[in-house]
Amino acid sequence: MPQLDSGGGGAGGGDDLGAPDELLAFQDEGEEQDDKIRDSAAGPERDLAELKSSLVNESEGAAGGAGIPGAGAGALGEAEALGREHAAQRLFPDKLPEPLEDGLKAPECTSGMYKETVYSAFNLLMHYPPPSGAGQHPQPQPPLHKANQPPHGVPQLSLYEHFNSPHPTPAPADISQKQVHRPLQTPDLSGFYSLTSGSMGQLPHTVSWFTHPSLMLGSSVPGHPAAIPHPAIVPPSGKQELQSFDRNLKTQAESKAEKEAKKPTIKKPLNAFMLYMKEMRAKVIAECTLKESAAINQILGRRWHALSREEQAKYYxxxxxxxxxxxxxxxxxxARDNYGKKKRRSREKHQESTTDPGSPKKCRARFGLNQQTDWCGPCRRKKKCIRYLPGEGRCPSPVPSDDSALGCPGSPAPQDSPSYHLLPRFPTELLASPAEPAPTSPGLSTALSLPTPGPPQAPRSTLQSTQVQQQESQRQVA
DNA sequence: GTGCCTTTGAAGGGT
DNA sequence: ACCCTTCAAAGGCAC
Known part of the structure; x- marks a missing residue:
């Protein structure tokens, strides 16, 4: 992300927040987190550490009251005290933290995005009423796919939203089969991700991951209420629910394949732009009276570029x-785990592109169209096939101050941006809000100040592509 | 019912 | 190191 160059002078937040620098910061997260905890910085990491610590001790207490062995007991003991204190305070708060999304949706509240710590909502999980068997030995739980599956149509919460939501979605019992393949330290945690000593070592500065509240609250953990799902865990779609007697008839191989099929998908964490989209989508929809996500995303993409570094930094x-x-x-x-789950098009597409004369690439080649920008009329469904030419890469896109600056130095001019070729699909009059003649937000005004539909600027556009575009426009009008 | 569209960013594999 | 591909969200739309 080139928008965020180095050298920001912000205290603490002055780090580079672009993706590469994010990685660096992320790699240093352990130390950073450790320092934050020690330095008593009132940040989300501290809350997380405190909560984890308290939960660790709860767990250990439930396991027999064994103390923390080893030299780290002292530090953890402090954290324990802190964590318990905080947990006790938060177990009975006068007022529950407001859902983050409410704050995010209100522009004036975005500055306080981190006022409520990211992980403070972990405490909310503690408010879940314990099951009847709470405190007893864990009983075999029925598959939670049905019982605890989020209602259809309920948008998936990001981790942030999830742990700040007063009503986090319940978890499927078999969060992932992955942990099944891992050496389990305790069968009680088989429904969740077990943490082997090796994985422990991967998180040297964090409390073992199974102390995460969402895991601690698992039904398999004595004394903890019902399992809380992770928002990134999505039960497999489809009708995989089988009757138990049917399962017994399955061969082992079949059941294995079935397990594979039933494996819930752990979604990728949302990146900065996705988080921004989640927050701003409703706003844009309301302002523009648009619903089509493709158009909304175009606007959001422009607004994203129009954001200041500080604003973007929040999302990074x-x-x-x-x-x-x-x-x-x-x-x-x-992330590779989900490859092919969404669409099995990698190989198919590859095959298609090499064999099917009707495929976008072939089609474009046949008609002499620009692989990146030209419309592909002969394609049946694709209006724009290739977004980026090999080697051309993505627009470095420094933060533009206005719509005209959306083009980047050394990059295709705005009118050559692929988005502009979607104008026949999303005409300006549609992108503009009829209900609001004058856009209320500057970002929106820039986002909506789209060029008028027309053929691509020479010399990139060929006559053929122009004709295709015109035809496409006429078709749209018709 | 399924996949596409559209955006940016992250991540992993390939070269 | 660079390039390419896929996925993450969202909902209308096309087939």
Missing amino acids: ELARKERQLHMQLYPGWS
């Missing part, structure tokens, strides 16, 4: 915390 920081939390929750998870 939020995304960093999401990734951090995600990493702690799922130490062995890889």
Whole structure:
């Protein structure tokens, strides 16, 4: 992310917040977190550490009251005291923290995004009423896919939102099969991610991950109420629920394959822009009376570029915390795990592009269209096939001050931006809000100040592509 | 019912 | 190191 160059003078937040620097910061998270904890900085990391510490001790107490062995007992003991104190305070707060989203949706509240710590909502999990068997030996739990599945249509919460939500969605029992393949330290945690000693070592500065409240609250943990789901865990879609007698008839291989199919998907943590979109989508929809996400996302993309560094920094920081939390929750998870789950198009697409004459690339080649920008009329469904030419890369996109500056030095001019070729699909009159002649927000005004639809600027556009565009425009009008 | 569209960022594999 | 691909959210739309 080039928008955020180094050298920001902000205290504490003056680090580079772009993606590469995020990584650096993330890699140093352990020390940073440790320092924050020690330095008593009132930040989310401290809350997390405190809560984790308190939960660790709760867990250990439940396991027999064994103290913390080893040299780290002292430090953890302090954290324990702190954590218990905080936990006790938060177990009976006068007022529950407001859902983050409410704050985010109000522009005037965005500055206080971190006033309520990211992980403070962990405490909310403690408010879940314990099951009847709480405190007793864990009983086999029925599959929670049905019972605890979020209502259909309920948008998935980000980690941040989830742990700040007063009504976090319940968890599926088998959060992931991954932990099944890992050496389990305790069968009680089989429903969750176990933390092996190796994975412990991966988190030297954090309390063992199974002390995370969402895990501690698992039904398998004595004394803890019902399992709380992780928002990134999504039960597999489809009708995989089988009757138990059916399962018994399955062969082992089948059941294995079935387990694979039933494996809940652990979603990727949201990046900064995704978090921004989640927050601003409703606002844009309200302002523009648009609902089509593709158009909304175009606007949001422009507004994202129009954001100041400080504003973007909030989301980069939020995304960093999401990734951090995600990493702690799922130490062995890889984004690769979800490859092919959304769409199995990698190989198919590859095959298609090499064999199917009707595929976008082939089609464009046949008609002499620009692979990046030209419309692909002959394609049946694709209006724009290739977004980026190999080697051209993405627009470095320094933060533009206005719409005209959306083009970047050394990059295609705005009118060559692929988005502009979507104008026939999302005409200006549609992107503009008829209910609001004058946009209320500057960002929106820049976002909506789209160029009028027209053929791409020469010399990139060929006559053919122009004709295709015109046809496309006529088709849209019709 | 399924996949596409559209955006940016992150991550992993390949070269 | 760089490039490419995929996925993350969202909801209308096309097939």
